[in-house]
Amino acid sequence: MKVVGQARRRVDARAKVTGQTRFADDVVLPRMLYGKLLRSAHPHALIVEIAASAARAAPGVHLVLTGADFPTAYGIMPVSQDEHALCRGKVRYVGDPVAAVIAASEREAADALALIRVTYEPLATIASPEEALRTAEPRIQDYGEGPNLHRLAHFAFGDVEPALAGADQVFEDVFFYQGSTHLSLEQHATVAALDADGRLTLWSSTQTPHYLHRELARALDMPAHHIRVIATPNGGGFGGKSDPFNHEIVAAKAALVTGRPVKITLTREEVFYAHRGRHPVLMRLKTGVRQDGTIVAMDLETLLDGGAYGSYGPASTLYTGQLQTVTYHVPRYRFRACRAFTNKPPCGPKRGHGTPQPRFAQEVQLDKIAVALGRDPADLRLQQLAPANSVTANWLTIGSMGLKPCIERVVQGSAWRERRGQLPFGRGLGMACSSYLCGAGLPIYWNEMPHSGVQLQLDRSGRVTVFCGATEIGQGSDDVLAAIIAEVLGLETTDIKLVTGDTDLTPVDLGSYSSRVTLMMGNAAIQAAERAKAILSASAGQKLGLPAERVAFADRRVFDVENPSAGMAFQEAVVAAEVEHGTLGTTGSYRPPRSAARYRGGGVGPSVAYSYTAAVVEVEVDPATGWVRVSKVWIGHDIGRVINPVLARGQVEGGVYMGLGEALMEEQAFRRLPPRLSSALVHKIPSMLEYKSPTALEMPEVVTYFIEDPDPSGPFGAKEVGQGPLLPIAPAVANAVFDAVGVRVDQVPITPDLVLAALGAKAKGKSGRVGPEAFPAVPWPEALVVPPPWEGGNGKAINEPAKSRDALPTHHSGTAGVKV
């Protein structure tokens, strides 16, 4: 292949190094106004009154909006339509927006905000899921599967109890994975304007223009086809720009009311409160094994701190368990999950969405099992890998499975067999593995349309323009799209003109989330390009006197595959086709196949393919200070096929970096102010300085191995690389710390004080383990019983409740903008 697999300058590189990339806050329009949001200083309170007349009269102010202007609820998921652009009647976390000022300048808007008087009636607050479990009233949301419990799930994939009872050994641990935030360098920004025809256009830093489009139509009560959403290139996303956000809807409304363009850019502090980041998750994991460490059953409970709103929560909840079966063969599996509401900014999807937490639990526990049984952790894993082309206990269909070579490469590269357990005190090696989706099998809202669409347009100049709704968030989706079209048509990526992420111009792509873009957009692009190639082959073949099958495309030429000198320039082939057919255009689309999981909740987890990753991390632990320094990382990733090695490696290194941040320092942490100050739950550290993230000085050397075993369902065999490489990092660090100094830190971040506490306990003859002690009692519902394939199951629950789909009230069905 001439393009796929070759190291290339990405198609948008020039714009990025010259400062020409136009991010949302770079959009400047004539007569533009600026908006600012007034955010609640209370974590939980009724809004008694909003006095805004002084703000309305302030200099430069054009408009003041409150919750009264936004009667319609919205939310990313059909089952959690619990947000209003500005709060109505109640605030639920410090930072919840209650009013907005639109003024001639940002400064005047900010000055006027200070003139708005809001009278609150404070309510009792809930700071943690444990508190939520104990507190029935007051309720943060008026829906859910229990008071202050958003979602409760219980799956029995086979009966784990007898399996655990029959196991040679049962290991039980409680783990905690702290919440963290995306910290995209770009603060969210949006510009809304009425176009010359009076329709609404919104430029926004969003990863999901299609979903934003739908939610704008709902929240503004406008037909969707009168709204255009343009996803500007995101200055980093990582999941943090996947929800429809308050400021987007406020700016749109303000543009409609004032008739002027309106920009809202969040401050960094506001971004910390907008959040939607990693859920803090408490986990209890019980695993039964045979004497050689082979898993016979696994029993996992997870408790998620959801924050104050639903966001992607119903999906996040199920992701804390559903992917536990795709790395190792788990014959029987019970999974129970609970997402609680708390008076904190809502959590949502962050790189790895719900799966890094249970992966940490599973991979650290496996290390403990290996140590207890005297096995090499690498061998323990290798002996029980989930087979390729198999179906798991919870009915996920695995296609290609390259974890074995991933493990072998990192074992070899790190000299694991010679060095693990052999390094001097203070230095250690740790291993962990993981797997991730290549696109969620189902869209956010139920429909049977394609998940990704591509249109190609060609004309006599030789121009090839590709239209696709996919969104460039830095991951390189534009480059992948250009590469695939170029590969099929024998062109260079720089020959392809791209139009992406624009709901007026491009066919729908569901968005840059769940590592879906390369696979889904890529397959749609191949289909569109192959159709164009067929048209061009026939016309060029006629001119060359050849059957279409003998016509080949490469080096910007169309030629006889048996006699390459006989041919024509690509552009001449387009001319020939335009003479024969008139205006040229093709389309392609992709929808993943139906999953084998047919039980309620089985929509979360299925993917047409899974990527696999193994990592070995080397650490140096200073026993005097507890400081953990990561000196080197070896990582093997089963990517199926590399489209652009430069970008693929960048995704791996970026994932390792982000995983190290979560492993060692990042915390979206809150504290309750003393009662005399309001008992508010405030973010401890809503600034980039105090929210610790790794800098250039902390980044270790990373050795990356790609395993290329093309997956038949991926474009040219490609699988994902954007999220998977983050997942093994935190557990590998924890396991390396154990190898280095013999203590277990069963939670992240692994901060120096925790390491010191564990070392101190060990020195006193105690266990040398720090981490959460207990998992609270959760009112688990009755299990949904789904027999695994090897126990005669058919993918359905044998006790499926009669009204299964969406027990919660749903306002969603039909298309955007159509009220039901």
Place this chain on the structure above:
Amino acid sequence: MSPRRDARKARIALTVNGEERDVVFAGYKTLLEVLREDLGLTGTKHGCELGECGACAVLVDGQPVLSCLLLAVECAGADVTTVEGLARGPALSLLQAAFADKGAAQCGYCTPGILVTAQALLERKAHPTRAEIAEALSGNLCRCTGYLQIFEAVEEAARAEPHAQGPAAGRPHVRTEAGA
């Protein structure tokens, strides 16, 4: 309108990317705001406006400076270089070209600040070690790359033969891409 403190305008002359500029702006504005809002140079970014992320770095008299922390009124007579001033005509500088080739810009949001900071490093030290590069860039956060491809790009630019193209506009490291 009442003569409010914020509304008072300031006027300064300065050199931006080699051009004399005379600019009138609200006196409270930072250099970052004046560059982006009053001079239309949106290439320089902001991630915090509190001096914490490095996205807003520009060169003032050759030194990297966080433009969000500097009042524009303090820049009278200064020589300011932003990302827009790195290329010469249509050709990328060697540093820009190396960033493009090595994958040093993913989302590209940190890139303008990192480019000018690295530029200043190379002007100070033609062949920095990796530790020196990391040290120089330790105030510039990048959330996408994990920094390694950025280090490689700076090394690549440093390796490129300094005399091959000759200095552009008197700046030793603003050399342009071969053949471009």
